[in-house]
Amino acid sequence: MxxxxxxxxxxxxxxxxxxxxxxxxxxxxxGVQGHGGVDLAKVVEPLPEEDARWEVEPLRELAEDAMHEFHDNRTGADGWLAPRLHAALRLTRREAADRRLWNHLALAVAPDYVVWRHLPTSKTDQNEPRTSPARFKGSLDRQCFSRLWWAAEMFRNGKDYSPVVAACANQDLVHSALRRDLIDHRPTAQALVRVMERGVAVTGREIEGLMTAINAAGATLIYDVLAADEPRDPEVLRQWVGDAESAPPVPRHSLPDGPDEEPVPEESVIALTDYFADLFETAPVRGRKPQE
Structure with a gap:
């Protein structure tokens, strides 16, 4: 490596x-040889120096700790790193949508982590295992670090990151959910985690079938009506971002706290969880026999 x-x-x-x-x-x-970093630094556009959020050391330490802790379970690192990356790198959604930031983190700060996490473990088509370039500079749902940050953003329940850990335990859920705008509805995100935890939809085919059914139903059913959410206070996020300079280091053995937003109403999560479980009974799952 x-x-x-x-x-x-x-x-x-x-x-x-x-x-x-x-x-x-x-x-x-x-994964044969990396780069020195000096030449790469010459083509990077700097960010404002007065903003403490852009310090690299805390992010580098998180990557190293993840590799050490999960050396025998690379996929398990996602659930550990996602909430801690989100809490350490306090971004607005607009900032997090800039792929150039993630390109720099992946290639200049932690390319060894990207290769460690995403290098295939076996040869394919007689070729040497090779990390996909998309893990360094791909779409936000594919790039190594942006997918974790956005998973934490979408699946956190207010300041509680525990649903993020549950979501990241299923790679198919994260990948499928991040590609769909519907996941921006907070009760939907929480209900998806609950459905998975119930064992209703677990495999890649099952989750993809459920997501397809949810999208189709959403064309005629407004989820905001079925499962209302608390209005989000933008000042809470601004305060959380502004407190980055004085924030303590992200804890390693307990979950950090996210922005102190109101959690999703529990009755909305329960209503959608039950609805999605029923919806799954007729969802188009490849390889499953149609329901009688």
Whole structure:
């Protein structure tokens, strides 16, 4: 496995996909050899120096701790790292939508983590295992770190990150959910976790079938009516972002706290969970016999 870059930046920056391309070498993607980091630093757009959120050291330490803790269970690192990355890197959604930030984190700060987490463990088509470039600079639901941050953002219940841990235990749920706008409805996100925990929909095919059915039903049923949510107070998030400089280090052995927003009304989660469980009975699951 490759080592961390010899030259680590002190602060996060913005790295365009075009500028990142020359550093995505075959040796890096195959986990043979990384890059020194010096040349990459020359093509990075800096972020405001007065903002404490862009300090690299806390993020680098999280990546190293995850690799150490989950050296025998790489996928298990997702549920541990997602809430801690979200709590350590306090972003607005607009900031988190900028792929250049994630490109820089993946390629300049923790390329060894990306390869460790996403390098296939076996050969395919007689070729050497190779990390997909999309894990470094892909869409927000595919890129190594952005997918974790957004999973935490979508599945947290107010300041409670425990649903994030449950969601990240199922790769299919996270991947399928992040590709759909419907997941932005907080009761829907919480109900999906509950449905999975019930064992109703667990496999990739089952989750994809359920999500398809939810989307189709959403065309005629407004989930906001069936399961109302508390209005979100933007000031809470602004305060949480503003407190980044004085925030303590993210805990390793307990979950951090997210923005202190009102949790999703429990009655809304229960209503949607029951509805989705019923919906799954007729969901189009590939390989399942149609219901009589």
């Amino acid at each position: 490759i080592e961390k870059p010899h030259h680590l930046p002190q602060r996060l920056g913005l790295l365009s996909a075009t500028a990142a391309d020359p550093f995505l070498t075959e040796d890096l993607l195959k």
